[in-house]
Structure formats: C-alpha cells, structure tokens
Amino acid sequence: MILTVGNTKGGVGKTTLAVQLAISRAMAGRDVWLIDGDRQGTAAAAIAARSEAGRKPGIACAQYADGKELRGQVQQQRDKWQDIIIDAGGRDSTALRAALILSDVLLVPFAPRSYDVWALDDMASLVDEANSVRDGLRCFAVMNQADPGEHSADNAEAAAAVAEVPQFAYLPVPIRRRKAFSNAGGAGLAVAELAPRDPKACAELETLISSLFNIHTHS
Template identity: 85%
Template sequence: MIITVGNTKGGVGKTTLAVQIAIARALAGREVWLIDGDRQGTAAAAIAARAESDRQPGIACAQYADGSLLRSQVQQQRDKWQDIIIDAGGRDSTALRAALILSDVLLVPFAPRSYDVWALDDMAGLVDEARSMRDGLRCYAVLNQADPGEHSTDNSEAAAAVAEVSQFDYLPTPIRRRKAFSNAGGAGLAVGELAPKDHKAIAEIDQLMESLFNIQKIA
C-alpha cells in the first residue's frame, strides 16, 4: 500500500501525520518505508532522531524532493515494502505530482481556517490530473490541528465545506491541536510511545488509522 500525505498548503501538519502513520504501521508489524518528499526534510529529521535514540522498531526513511527520483526509486523498490508512506507537498511540486501517480491513497490534512479549506481546490485539480493518468486513486481529507472543543463552530464549518469537494471523502476523525503531537513528532515517536501518555491524542490517531485501514479495507 502506498499512501501519500500531502497538500499544496503548508502548515497543515502533513509531516506530523505521515510520521505517526508510518510508525503506527511499523508497530503493527508491517514493513514500512517512509519517504520525505519535501525539501525541508522534517520527516527525515524526525526519523533520524528516532534512530539516534535507538527506539524500536526502526523506520526506513529516504528523502527524495525531486519527482523523477522519487518516482524511479519507488518503482524500483515498492515490492520490498508492505507500506510506503510519502510525505509530500507544502506547495505544488514535482514530488507531490509523482507521489499522486504512484499512490493507492491520498490523505489530505487541512486546518479549520478558511484559506486552508480554499486551498483544497488546488489539490482537487491535482487529483483530477492524476486520475486522468491512472485509475484507483482513493482520496480522503481529514481535519488536522482542529480546535480542541468538541462543539467548535470553526471545525464543523470547515468539515461541511470540505464535504462538498467531490474529489475527497471526508474522514470524520479530526486530529486536534495537542502538545503531544508536536512533542512526539520532534522525537520521531508515535504519540503512544510518549510518557506520560496523552490518551486523547492516542485515541485520535487510532481512530484515523481505523478509518484508513480497517473500515475502508485497504490494508
């Protein structure tokens, strides 16, 4: 399974989710390869921090910000891995476009801000282009960095707006703004590996993973 976590809009937490998904799959016993397709290299830095602390399981990680290199490496090595997670975006890049052609699933995180929701139109256009060249790309949008309140108007309005973008299926599993996610990401850890544990953060990631892999039956 190849999953891209991407968005042309920066600052929506795509790297945080990509790292969390990759580690969660590795903890579940899967052979996982995380690809950092962003020139900033934040995902690669997180996995380097994990390796330095000798945390197990280790996560294989490579950085390919160039689309042609990303495409060729994935095509050559895809059969070695059960799951490939690609962190791509922050802008319309060759790496993001290559990832969309290669992926089985696209997960687009967005924040409950109007300009983040509007930016999904750009991603919708890229999805249309990718689907014109290949069949079977499944696309999901998830509310990330959501307001902590259970009844946030901003959260509900953003979710309603995204539900109207036909290219995406909206996942009703919001990831809220929690310090645990930034702490875990910086250390290359899953939120469940942090001590003390933030059980709400763990539950949110678990619900997202269930939506991606169990309910949709794409594992």
C-alpha cells in the first residue's frame, strides 16, 4: 500500500503523523519505506535520529523533494515494500502532485482552525486533478492537533466543515494535541516507544492506523 500524508497547508502535523505511521507499521512487522517529499527534510531528520540512537526496527527513509525523482524512485522500488508512506506538502509542490498519482490512499491532516479547514479546498482541487489522470485514489481527512476536550466546539465545527468537502471522507478518529506526539516525533520514536507511555496518545494512533489500513484492505 502506498499512503501519502499530505496537505498544501503547513503546520498541520503531517510529518509527525507520517513518521508515527511508518514506525508503527514497521513495529507491526511490515516492510516499510518512508519517503520525505518535503525540502525541509523533517521526517528524514527524525529517522536519522532514530538510527543514531540504535532503535529497532530501523526505518528505511529517502528524501525526494523533486516530483520527477520521487515518481521514478517509487515506480522502480514499489514492489520491494509492503507499505510506502510519503510525507508531502506544506505547499503545492511537484512531489505532492507526484505522490497523488502514485498513492492508493491520501490522508489529509487538518487542525481545527478556520484557515486550516479553508485550505482543504486547495487539496480538493489537487485531488480532482489527480483523479482526472488516474483511478482509485481514496482520500481521507483527519483532525490533527485537535483540542483536548471531548466536547470542543472548535473540533465539532471543523469536522462539520470538512464533511462538506466531497473529495474527502472524514475519519472520526481525531488525534489530539498531546506532548507525547511532539516528543516522540523529534526523536524518531513511535508514541508506543516513549517512556513513560501515554496510553491515550497510543490509543488514538492505533485507532487511526486501524481505520486507514482496514479501509484499504476491505475496499
């Protein structure tokens, strides 16, 4: 499965999610390749920190910020891996556009802020362009950096707004603002590897993974 975590809007936590998904799938025994499609190289830096710390499982990671290079490398190597996770975006880039053509699933994280929700229209346009030249891209939006409260008005309003963007299916499995995610991401760790363990963060991530990969398996 090729899964892109992408958004033209920066600051929505896409790299954190991509790294968490890649490490968690590797911990579950999958052969995983993480591709950093962002010039900033944040995902690659996190995996480098993991490697330097000697953490197992090791994660294969490459950085291709150029869309043509990303497309060529994935087409050459896709059969070597069970899961390919691509971290792309922060802006409309050739890497993001290439990823949309290659992927089975697109996960679009958004924060419960009005300008983050409005930015989904830009992603929706890119999805329409991708679907004009390919079939089968499944697109999901997930609330990331959600307000911690169970009954947050901002969370509810953002979820309702996203439900009106027809290009995306809204996944009702919010990832809330928790220190565990930022602490883990910078060290190249999954939240399940942190000590002390944050059971709520682990449960949220596990629910997201189950939703994404079961949806693909049963589609």
